[in-house]
């Protein structure tokens with residue numbers, strides 16, 4: 001008997017205004033996968049992620065979380081099933097970072113929310129920020145705090161929209177290492193990324209979107225092949241062997 005996918009999407013299409021921005025996307029993701037969702041600006045990555053969260057209503061298609069259809073789940077069940085890191089890092093209130101992170105755990109266990117939040121801040125090496133107001137943090141510091149908020153939840157599915165945007169190089173590697181570790185521990189992580197070399201290095205699986213469609217889906221080297229790099233991104237690419245595994249180098253065509 002095959003395992004239940006953590007996330008299943010069937011025939012999802014979505015319009016924004018009059019524009020079709022996601023077109024007939026079908027995907028299935030299993031526990032333990034770190035999936036990089038890549039594609040040029042405007043490819044539809046955020047729209048797809050938001051449809052999976054139930055924040056955008058599709059024109060057609062169905063979504064299941066752990067075998068339960070999304071439309072049958074109320075907000076609490078959705079929050080238990082998935083943790084969402086939005087691309088836009090604004091926080092409405094200037095709460096201390098620890099309290100913002102604790103909101104991510106609060107749905108599950110009010111008593112344990114603060115220790116869990118502290119552990120999540122430590123996970124992204126941001127415990128020194130715990131008492132600082134989030135409005136007074138730098139963009140990169142706030143990005144770490146908001147990621148910690150997602151890590152404080154034990155939802156089976158983490159949807160992270162550009163989790164490394166605005167982070168310094170060490171921070172980018174740290175965050176991807178942590179997300180990979182979460183996948184290794186059984187969560188399913190979907191992260192939209194613009195850095196194809198990082199996607200190639202960390203992801204178990206790469207999904208390439210272009211103009212609302214899935215153009216490739218497979219291992220990093222399989223999905224980011226010469227034709228996809230050229231046709232979707234306008235890039236030339238070479239895969240080189242290194243001690244850390246295959247490395248992708250890129251150049252404009």
Ligand SMILES: Nc1ncnc2c1ncn2[C@@H]1O[C@H](COP(=O)(O)OP(=O)(O)OP(=O)(O)O)[C@@H](O)[C@H]1O
Nearest residue numbers: 016017019021039040041042043044045046047048
């Ligand atoms: N609020 C909106 N109203 C109308 N159209 C929108 C809106 N937000 C995005 N779009 C359009 O939807 C399409 C897909 O955008 P989306 O944000 O999903 O792409 P993306 O792949 O996440 O892009 P990026 O890498 O730039 O974040 C684009 O053509 C965009 O112009």
